[in-house]
Amino acid sequence: xxxxxxxxxxxxxxxxxxxxxxxxxxxxxxxxxxxxxxxxxxxxxxxxxxxxxxxxxxxxxxxxxxxxxxxxxxxxxxxxxxxxxxxxxxxxxxxxxxxxxxxxxxxxxxxxxxxxxxxxxxxxxxxxxxxxxxxxxxxxxxxxxxxxxxxxxxxxxxxxxxxxxxxxxxxxxxxxxxxxxxxx
Numbered sequence: 001x002x003x004x005x006x007x008x009x010x011x012x013x014x015x016x017x018x019x020x021x022x023x024x025x026x027x028x029x030x031x032x033x034x035x036x037x038x039x040x041x042x043x044x045x046x047x048x049x050x051x052x053x054x055x056x057x058x059x060x061x062x063x064x065x066x067x068x069x070x071x072x073x074x075x076x077x078x079x080x081x082x083x084x085x086x087x088x089x090x091x092x093x094x095x096x097x098x099x100x101x102x103x104x105x106x107x108x109x110x111x112x113x114x115x116x117x118x119x120x121x122x123x124x125x126x127x128x129x130x131x132x133x134x135x136x137x138x139x140x141x142x143x144x145x146x147x148x149x150x151x152x153x154x155x156x157x158x159x160x161x162x163x164x165x166x167x168x169x170x171x172x173x174x175x176x177x178x179x180x181x182x183x184x
Contacts, residue, residue, distance in 0.1 A: 050182060052132070057080075058173050066082050067178070068080045068083070069081055069130055071128060071156060075100075076099065080154060080155050081155060087160060089111070089159050090157060091145070092125075092156045093155045102125065105124055107122040108121055108122065109141050130158065166180050
């Protein structure tokens with residue numbers, strides 16, 4: 001098991017030195033969103049024999065809609081991730097990457113959006129969960145998504161690289177539920 005970041009080394013500086021620019025985060029986010037207390041996400045428990053449900057917080061502001069889900073990484077969290085079926089890769093905020101001790105792989109990925117493009121660092125995630133559902137280990141891009149007042153507290157994006165592993169998902173915006181099929 002990899003040692004955890006204890007706040008005394010230069011992990012934060014390592015991520016900051018590799019970031020293209022904070023405005024890159026803006027190509028992933030529009031507006032400021034508030035999602036409330038993460039304890040609300042722990043209330044709903046899925047049935048083990050049926051499709052699995054994850055609580056979803058839907059936020060509408062300035063004509064935009066975001067759906068937030070709880071994601072735990074390396075046993076810490078949950079962190080508030082925006083569900084983004086249009087993102088080809090999942091993203092973790094650099095502050096979260098520091099907190100859970102994610103190490104850069106040395107790879108850099110190209111990302112692009114409405115405000116531009118650039119290369120960002122990649123990190124390996126060995127253990128992560130959406131609600132109570134374990135995800136396969138994988139890679140994430142690490143980007144400064146801004147402070148809670150700048151980015152609305154978005155701590156990451158869960159993209160199609162992870163969601164496609166389930167084959168199909170159902171997003172119920174009215175009831176605030178993400179439904180994932182039971183394992184085969």
